[in-house]
Amino acid sequence: MVRLHDLPVEELFTSGHRLCAGCGAGTIMRMTMKALRGPTVVVNATGCVEVASTIYPYTSWKVSWVHVAFENAAAVASGIEAAYKALMRRGAWDKHVDIIAIAGDGGTFDIGIQALSGALERGHDFLYICYDNEAYMNTGIQRSGATPHGAATTTSPAGKKIPGKPEFKKDLIGICVAHGIEYAATASPAYWNDYITKVRKALEVNGPAVIHVFSPCPLGMRFDSSKSIEVARLAVQTRYWPVYEVEKGKYKLNIKVPQPKPLTEFLKMQERFRHLFRPEFQHELEILQRWVDENWKRIAALCGEPA
Amino acid sequence: MARLMGLTGNEAIAYAVKQCNVDVVAAYPITPQTIMVEVISEYVYNGEINAEFVCVESEHSAMSACVGASLTGARVFTATASQGLALMHEMLYIASGLRCPIVMGVANRALSAPLNIHGDHSDMMGSRDCGWIQIYAENAQEAYDWVIQAFKIAEDPRVLLPVSVNIDGFILSHSMEGVNVLDDDEVSRFLPPRRPLITIDPAKPITVGALCLPDYYFEIKFQQIQALREAYNVIREVNKEYESLSGRKYGFIESYAMEDAEAAIVCLGSTAGTAKAVARELRKEGKRVGVVKPWVYRPFPEDDLIRALGDVKVLAVLDRACSFGAPFNALCSDVVATLYRNGKDIKIFNCLYGLGGRDITPSDLRVIFNEALEIAETGKVKEHMKFVGVRE
8 A cells, every 4th residue: 555755756747737626637647636646638528627727728637638528438448548659659659658547427328338338348558536516516406317316416306206316326436347347446535545556557558447436516516615535435334435456357345435424524524415305305324325335345245245 | 773662541551651651650549440559559660660569548648658759859640530530620720730741541431429420520620720740541542642642741841730531431440452552662762761850859958748828829820820821832842753753643533523613522532543433434425524632621721722723614612521501511612712802603512421421423414513513504503412322
C-alpha cells in the first residue's frame, strides 16, 4: 500500500479549476495524477470534470488531455492506443504511453456502456476510471443507471406517489469482470492510499483495467461541502460501497467492515434521501437496507469472506 | 509503372488505402461498404500493411477511435455508409472541429425508413454541413485516385480537415472496372508517412477539446471556415502534383461538351457517366448539350462552376437526396446560390432522382436534356422540381 511520503509533490491536476467546493471528483483527479508511472494521456468524457477543468483557454491538466464527447471515452482511448502501437511499429514513436479514460457514471453506466464494452472486449491497454456521483450532476442532478434506489433527483423526484428512483443501481464491476479483463476494482476517496495503489496497479496491467470510485457530490447528493470525505467514508463503513478488487478473476475485499454502521447514518447526511425518513416511506429504508445487505453478502462470498 | 487491375469501387478504395502508409483503420461493417473493411482486414491479417485495425462495435466508436488516433499523430482511415454515417453524425463535427485529417470512404446508400440498402446520396447530404471536405467519384478509377489525394489534402498544415470520398452504393461499390494503379513506391513518394505538426505527445502536454464558451467558440469555428477556404488552393496544388505523377487530371469540376452548350445537366457521382453518354448521342443529333460534374462538393467550387457553365442557358440539376420541404434539394440550392451571387440569369430546374437505388436510365436523362432544350427555346420553366422515375 502506498504511503504519503511516496507520493510525488508535483501536481499534474492543478488548482484553479471550477469544480464545486467539496467536489469528490476533484480530489479523485488529484489522487489519480499522483499514481502515474510515466508518459500519460488522459481521455475525459463530457461531464463535471471535463467542463470544470478545461474552460478555454485555461486547463488544469499538466498531462496531455483529450475530450471528444460524452459516450465515447473508451473508444477514443482505443484509437489512441492503436495509434501508438502503429507509430511504434513504423519507428515514429518509442515510449510506452499510459492511457487513462475518465468518465462519470452517466458516461459509463448509461450512454458510454457500449463503447466501454467494445473497448474491454478488444483488449486495449488502458485504464478506465468511472467517478460515480450517482446521477447526472453536471446537467443538474438527473437520475442515471448508477443512482441508488430511493434517491431523489430532478428526473426521479421525491414525489407524493413515487418516493425517488424506483430502480436499483447497476453492477458495473460485474459487467466489466464478465468481459474477462485482468483487473477491476472499486474504491473510495476516503481511503486514498487504497485508491492510489489501485490506480498504479491498474496502470501496470497489460490490457484493459477498470476502477469504479465513489465520488461524493455536495451539490447533487445535497450535503455540506465540508463533509465530502465523511460521506465517502460512511458509504464504506455502512457497507453501502464495498471496496474490493478483482484480479485475474480472483476477488479480494480490500476494506473489511466487520461491524457496519447503520445505513441510515450514511443516508441521513444527504438530503437526496430525506424523504425516505417520512413515516409513509419508512419501508423504503428497509428495501434499501436489504439491497445493501444482499449486495455485501454477494461480494463477501465472491471474496471468500464471512458475510 | 502503372498497372491495370480489375477492382470494384470498394476494392479500389481499399487498395489505395493499402498504398497510403495508413497507421490506423477503425471501422464497422455496413452494406454496401462492407468489402472495403473486409479487404483492409485481409491486408492487416496477412501482414501486407503495417496498420492497426480497430474492429469497433459501432460507427460512432469508429469515428471516435479515428479522432483519438488522428490526434496521436497517426494517418487514419475509416469507411461507412447510410445508417453508419448517420450514427457517426455527432463525431463528424468533432473530427473536423478538432482538425483531424481523417479520410473516409463512403459507399453512399439511402437512409431508413423504410430500410433500403441501395445507393442514393441521403447519407452524405444529411451531413453536408459537418465541416468535411466532400468528394464524389464517378467510377472506381476516380475513387482510387481521390483517396490518395485526399490524405495529402487533409494532412496539409494549411488544411487539417477530414475528407470523405463518396462512391455510389452498389453502382460503384460493387461494380468491377479496370483501374490504373500506381506503384507502391510512387504513392509513397507522393505521400510519405504522416508527419503531424502537433500531437498529444505526453512530453509536450496539450489540452484538446476544452469547453469553449461564447467568448471563444465563434473564433474557433471561423478558423475552420478559413481552413476550408484554404483547402480550395491546396486541392488545386495536389491535383496538379497528382497529374504529373499519374497523368490523370483532376479538379473541382469536370465539364463535358460545355464549350457551346445551350443546356446542361449538373450531377454528382456515377450518374455523370450516363449523362455524358447521353449527351454524346444528343450531340450527334445536333443538340447542344453538356454535363457538369462537381468532383468536390465541399468546399463548393463557385468560381469553377461559373467558368464551366460558360454561356449555357438552362441547367437541369440532379439531386439524389431529398431536402424535405426545401425549395430545392441540396446540390440545386448550392448551384442556385452560386448563380445568384454571380448575377447569372440561367434558367434552372431541379430533378430529384434515384432514391433508394432506383435506376436512372439513358432515356430518363434524354427526357431531362430535351426538357432543358425546350426551356432554352421558350424561356419558360414548366416545373421547378421534377421527380424522375417515381410512380406518383
